[in-house]
Amino acid sequence: MAKNTSNGEHQTTTKPPPTPSPLRNSKFFQSNMRILVTGGAGFIGSHLVDKLMENEKNEVIVADNYFTGSKDNLKKWIGHPRFELIRHDVTEPLLIEVDKIYHLACPASPIFYKHNPVKTIKTNVIGTLNMLGLAKRVGARILLTSTSEVYGDPLEHPQTESYWGNVNPIGVRSCYDEGKRVAETLMFDYHRQHGIEIRIARIFNTYGPRMNIDDGRVVSNFIAQALRGEPLTVQAPGTQTRSFCYVSDMVCENIYNFMTIGLTMYWLLLRFFEAQFSSC
Numbered sequence: 001m002a003k004n005t006s007n008g009e010h011q012t013t014t015k016p017p018p019t020p021s022p023l024r025n026s027k028f029f030q031s032n033m034r035i036l037v038t039g040g041a042g043f044i045g046s047h048l049v050d051k052l053m054e055n056e057k058n059e060v061i062v063a064d065n066y067f068t069g070s071k072d073n074l075k076k077w078i079g080h081p082r083f084e085l086i087r088h089d090v091t092e093p094l095l096i097e098v099d100k101i102y103h104l105a106c107p108a109s110p111i112f113y114k115h116n117p118v119k120t121i122k123t124n125v126i127g128t129l130n131m132l133g134l135a136k137r138v139g140a141r142i143l144l145t146s147t148s149e150v151y152g153d154p155l156e157h158p159q160t161e162s163y164w165g166n167v168n169p170i171g172v173r174s175c176y177d178e179g180k181r182v183a184e185t186l187m188f189d190y191h192r193q194h195g196i197e198i199r200i201a202r203i204f205n206t207y208g209p210r211m212n213i214d215d216g217r218v219v220s221n222f223i224a225q226a227l228r229g230e231p232l233t234v235q236a237p238g239t240q241t242r243s244f245c246y247v248s249d250m251v252c253e254n255i256y257n258f259m260t261i262g263l264t265m266y267w268l269l270l271r272f273f274e275a276q277f278s279s280c
């Protein structure tokens with residue numbers, strides 16, 4: 001059976017998800033939910049770990065290569081019986097039994113992802129393939145943190161999900177923009193072909209505690225420059241716009257709730273909040 005999509009192309013029917021490991025139903029299994037967070041030592045990842053660790057039924061495993069993340073962000077959890085930290089680069093396969101995967105691993109600031117563009121593409125493409133392979137093997141639900149950069153230099157403001165963007169495939173930001181676009185494609189192909197339960201969160205410019213002062217992004221740059229009494233570096237043309245989000249809002253609403261509550265409930269909540277704001 002096939003159904004029509006908005007662009008008139010045919011899509012194959014979604015398969016049911018694979019059966020989770022029998023360990024999940026084992027009588028003596030200690031933890032209710034074993035959760036992998038790739039990139040969990042990073043700015044957003046470490047806030048997500050804090051949120052997940054609030055629930056005593058969660059066991060959290062972080063895999064990070066510390067390229068832009070730091071063990072310091074997780075110091076309050078190191079040694080905790082429900083927490084495990086692994087030095088691991090997602091471009092290598094990871095074999096582990098988990099119920100959920102939050103796949104955040106990738107440098108996100110332009111200065112860092114442009115530093116080694118080939119590695120950035122490998123992280124997005126091979127890293128996401130590895131995590132999807134793992135999700136398929138163990139029947140885990142997986143969330144990918146994508147980016148506002150999938151819209152490239154958008155011609156529409158604000159960007160709706162039905163807008164597909166305006167992306168330069170050969171520019172200096174392409175390693176990240178196109179890498180995340182392929183990662184999103186892989187997510188949907190694994191969903192259609194293998195029935196994996198997926199979520200994709202397109203993250204916009206996020207700020208808050210634990211943001212690296214040398215991160216290079218506009219919020220950290222402006223705050224650091226203001227504190228040092230230096231002029232603010234407004235890059236050309238100076239008319240750019242961004243949608244900024246505080247890190248705990250990003251983690252709770254766009255990542256944690258999106259992955260944890262059912263999709264129908266999530267969309268109902270979104271509609272509710274939209275209605276509240278539009279009536280203000």
Ligand SMILES: O=c1ccn([C@@H]2O[C@H](COP(=O)(O)OP(=O)(O)O[C@H]3OC[C@@H](O)[C@H](O)[C@H]3O)[C@@H](O)[C@H]2O)c(=O)[nH]1
Pocket residue numbers: 108109110146147148149203204205206216217218219221222233234235236240242
């Ligand atoms: O010192 C600065 C830094 C940045 N800027 C400008 O401010 C705007 C925002 O730039 P940032 O470096 O903060 O980052 P961007 O918004 O382009 O992308 C970032 O946020 C969204 C995430 O999805 C991406 O992963 C991340 O790259 C850009 O137009 C940039 O040119 C300045 O004017 N001065």
